[in-house]
Amino acid sequence: MTAVREEPRPDRPIDATTTRDGRGGSASTPDRANEPADWVSALTGTGPDQVVAMRQLHQLMLRAAAHEVSRMRGALPDASPGTVDVVVNQAADEAMTALLRKLHTFEGRSRFTTWAFKFAIVQAASDVRRLQWQHREVELRDLDLAHLPAAEHLNPEQQAQGSDIAVAVAEAMRTALTPHQRRVAIALLVDGVPVDVLAQRLATNRGALYKTVHDARQRLRAELTAKGYLDPARATHRIPPSPTSTSAGTP
């Protein structure tokens, strides 16, 4: 993401107006004027003020979780209102717990509400991805290296279409990557398995998998640069990015 752009709004925005525990209140129409000027003090204080602040924080969490689930609604196997409500509330609850554990790290470099929203968005997105894949197998496959054509045996048309660099990348994956790096890179970058899902299946975390992919990319780039497929000065390769792809692909 390198530029701000407004995202299309979902057809039917999720109305996170009530909380599951009956505390009520409107998550989509909070009374901002009554929000604490100092959220950290309010949340770490005592008495009625803290209770009110906690309730307001939960409304923030609900609003952000509903926003994210609404964006990703199409990925939910069951997008019925009841299921969506459960997903939103569970994400908001978990995000609030995570936020309160990290409250001491808030440095005021952004608005508190922006800082708080990200907890709910990340939690809700992760929950939706896991639900999307809960009944799907994740295959940790390797490349079919036995049937890899040699780059020098490609005809001119294939070379013009970029098959030569595709073959070179595949060959570099065989020679420069470990089997683990290869399988993780294929799952995340070729087969499109969400990083949260793969992390859950492998009992690891997003950060560890991203590091694996980062290292694999570095090795591949070094190998392809050494073989003349990448221009070391420009650090680019010869295939232009697909005009339809918004991200170069990724965990």
Add this chain to the structure above:
Amino acid sequence: MSHAPSPPPLDDDAVSALLLDTTPWLSCDDCFARMDTYVEALLTDPNHRDPAMDHHLQGCAACDEEARSLTALLVGERAAPEGQR
């Protein structure tokens, strides 16, 4: 007798994803830590650049989706009438 050529083992999108330069290194945890300030900075100045964040978001679809979502939420909050945020 000629054989049909084997399809390339990786399509263009896969090749681009595999060869993406994600330096300077930034972890997903660091991306999360900086996401709020990064998004606010972008909303204030669309030309704002943070190379580490920019490259991480290009290379991590999950973090990218979440940063876009946070941006959209803030844009919506700013557009909403007072009292309906």
